Amino acid sequence: xxxxxxxxxxxxxxxxxxxxxxxxxxxxxxxxxxxxxxxxxxxxxxxxxxxxxxxxxxxxxxxxxxxxxxxxxxxxxxxxxxxxxxxxxxxxxxxxxxxxxxxxxxxxxxxxxxxxxxxxxxxxxxxxxxxxxxxxxxxxxxxxxxxxxxxxxxxxxxxxxxxxxxxxxxxxxxxxxxxxxxxxxxxxxxxxxxxxxxxxxxxxxxxxxxxxxxxxxxxxxxxx
Ligand SMILES: O=C(CO)[C@H](O)[C@H](O)COP(=O)(O)O
Ligand SMILES: [Fe+2]
Numbered sequence: 001x002x003x004x005x006x007x008x009x010x011x012x013x014x015x016x017x018x019x020x021x022x023x024x025x026x027x028x029x030x031x032x033x034x035x036x037x038x039x040x041x042x043x044x045x046x047x048x049x050x051x052x053x054x055x056x057x058x059x060x061x062x063x064x065x066x067x068x069x070x071x072x073x074x075x076x077x078x079x080x081x082x083x084x085x086x087x088x089x090x091x092x093x094x095x096x097x098x099x100x101x102x103x104x105x106x107x108x109x110x111x112x113x114x115x116x117x118x119x120x121x122x123x124x125x126x127x128x129x130x131x132x133x134x135x136x137x138x139x140x141x142x143x144x145x146x147x148x149x150x151x152x153x154x155x156x157x158x159x160x161x162x163x164x165x166x167x168x169x170x171x172x173x174x175x176x177x178x179x180x181x182x183x184x185x186x187x188x189x190x191x192x193x194x195x196x197x198x199x200x201x202x203x204x205x206x207x208x209x210x211x212x213x214x215x216x217x218x219x220x221x222x223x224x
C-alpha cells in the first residue's frame with residue numbers, strides 16, 4: 001500500500017501561501033489537502049476557486065480537494081477546472097452521491113466520499129466500489145487544530161476490514177487531529193493517506209513536513 005502525507009493548507013499562513021506550499025513540496029511530499037468550506041455545511045468559510053487556481057500554477061502536487069459544502073454537485077465542474085486531482089464530497093451534504101461520483105470520474109478526476117465522525121459506515125454499502133478514496137473525519141469538520149476523536153480509530157479499522165473483504169484497494173484518508181500522538185494509531189488501524197494541518201504548517205513547516213513524510217516512507221518500507 002502507498003502511504004501519503006496530505007498537508008492541509010487551512011493551517012498555512014495565507015499571507016505567505018506560495019512559500020508555505022513550496023516548503024512542503026521541496027521535502028518531497030506528494031499531496032496537498034485543500035479544504036473548501038461554505039459556512040453552511042460547516043460553520044466556517046475558508047476559501048474558494050480563485051485560490052486553488054492560483055496555487056495550481058506554482059505546484060505539481062496532487063491536489064486533494066475536500067469540499068465541505070452543501071450540495072457539492074453544484075461545484076464539481078468548477079473544482080475540476082480549478083486544478084483538483086481528487087475531489088471529495090461529504091455523504092451528509094449530497095442527495096445523489098452516486099451521480100456526483102460519476103460526474104467526478106467523467107471529468108477525469110479521482111473521487112472521494114467523506115463521512116463525519118458519527119456518520120455510519122453503512123453510507124458506503126453501495127458506494128465503496130465506486131470511489132477511489134474514503135475520507136474519515138477524525139474531528140467534526142469546520143476548523144483546524146482540533147482534538148482527535150478516539151472512537152474514530154475503531155471506525156478506520158472497521159473500514160479497512162470492509163475494503164479487504166471486498167477485495168478492493170480503496171485509500172482511507174483520515175482528517176483532523178493527526179499529529180505525533182495519534183499517527184501510530186491511525187496507521188495501525190489501516191489509514192494510508194494522512195491529513196495534517198496544524199502539525200505541519202506554522203513555525204517550522206519544512207521540518208514538520210519532512211518529519212511526517214519520512215515517518216510514512218519508513219512505515220511503508222516496513223509494511224510491504
Ligand atoms: O477538514 C479539515 C477541517 O474540517 C482539515 O483538513 C483539518 O482541520 C486539518 O487540520 P488539523 O490537522 O489541524 O486537525
Ligand atoms: Fe479536510
